[in-house]
Amino acid sequence: MLAISAGGGLVWAVWVIAGFVCLASGVAVISFSNPFFSALALIGNLGSLAVLYLLLSAQFLAAAQVLVYAGAVMVMFLFVIAYVGPRVDPPWTSGPSWQTVAAAAAAGSIFLEIIVAIGLKAGGRLHHSEHVNGTFGTPGWIGRLLLTDHLLAFEITSIVLLVAAVGGVILGSHTKRATG
Amino acid sequence: MLLGPGIAWYLGIAAFLFATGALGVLLRRNPLIVLLSLEIMLNGGNLALIAFARHAGNGAGQIFALTVMAVAAAEVCVGLGLVVAINRRRLALDVDQLSELRG
Numbered sequence: 001m002l003a004i005s006a007g008g009g010l011v012w013a014v015w016v017i018a019g020f021v022c023l024a025s026g027v028a029v030i031s032f033s034n035p036f037f038s039a040l041a042l043i044g045n046l047g048s049l050a051v052l053y054l055l056l057s058a059q060f061l062a063a064a065q066v067l068v069y070a071g072a073v074m075v076m077f078l079f080v081i082a083y084v085g086p087r088v089d090p091p092w093t094s095g096p097s098w099q100t101v102a103a104a105a106a107a108g109s110i111f112l113e114i115i116v117a118i119g120l121k122a123g124g125r126l127h128h129s130e131h132v133n134g135t136f137g138t139p140g141w142i143g144r145l146l147l148t149d150h151l152l153a154f155e156i157t158s159i160v161l162l163v164a165a166v167g168g169v170i171l172g173s174h175t176k177r178a179t180g
Numbered sequence: 181m182l183l184g185p186g187i188a189w190y191l192g193i194a195a196f197l198f199a200t201g202a203l204g205v206l207l208r209r210n211p212l213i214v215l216l217s218l219e220i221m222l223n224g225g226n227l228a229l230i231a232f233a234r235h236a237g238n239g240a241g242q243i244f245a246l247t248v249m250a251v252a253a254a255e256v257c258v259g260l261g262l263v264v265a266i267n268r269r270r271l272a273l274d275v276d277q278l279s280e281l282r283g
Contacts, residue, residue, distance in 0.1 A: 011184030030204030035212040056234040089210040103206035111199035126187035129237030145239045157250045164254030171261030
């Protein structure tokens with residue numbers, strides 16, 4: 001409610017800051033040679049994405065992003081990185097091999113394709129919907145939607161998480177078999 | 181309601197994040213950083229989903245983004261389990277050297 005009364009200039013300023021932090025930390029994640037710093041940069045990326053979600057009236061998802069991603073998932077990442085040990089792997093050691101060039105070309109072409117598609121086909125027609133009231137994106141609204149219209153997705157998600165948890169336990173458990 | 185940048189600007193950020201993550205997946209050899217880059221790609225997709233949900237005034241995009249978050253948590257669970265298992269067998273943490281499954 002505060003942001004509504006403050007007007008568009010403040011929203012633009014917040015968007016520019018959050019977007020810049022988001023892009024810069026995204027590039028930092030793939031540029032650091034130490035995975036520990038990459039994980040820390042990804043936490044900044046996830047936090048600035050939560051700000052962008054707030055600007056898009058997705059309050060519950062912003063909170064879930066900070067709690068689930070920047071909290072739980074990244075703590076697990078940092079724990080495993082600390083367990084595996086520091087292993088420095090500089091991204092640009094061996095000079096421009098054909099793999100590097102092909103990877104940059106593929107990523108750049110994906111980016112250009114999306115930008116051209118957005119600019120040509122949808123640039124002027126994408127606007128914020130006016131049929132959005134104050135409850136859009138709030139936890140109660142999401143909960144009602146999740147347990148009525150999207151109940152099947154909710155249940156399937158629980159099965160996916162269960163299977164992943166069982167798989168993680170099996171992968172991490174000690175076995176007595178001879179290991180190759 | 182909220183003024184400010186249009187939906188296309190958010191989609192631009194989402195596209196850049198996705199391309200950055202794709203570059204990381206293709207370029208880096210440490211499986212931990214490959215997993216981190218996958219997270220960036222998933223978050224780019226999430227940002228696009230939420231931006232289109234705001235564009236349509238419809239909650240399905242946000243529910244989908246929530247599902248993507250759960251799938252990402254599952255992926256991290258299995259991926260980190262693999263990294264720990266690889267490390268326990270004293271294999272090199274390098275996706276180029278882990279080629280034993282190659283037929």
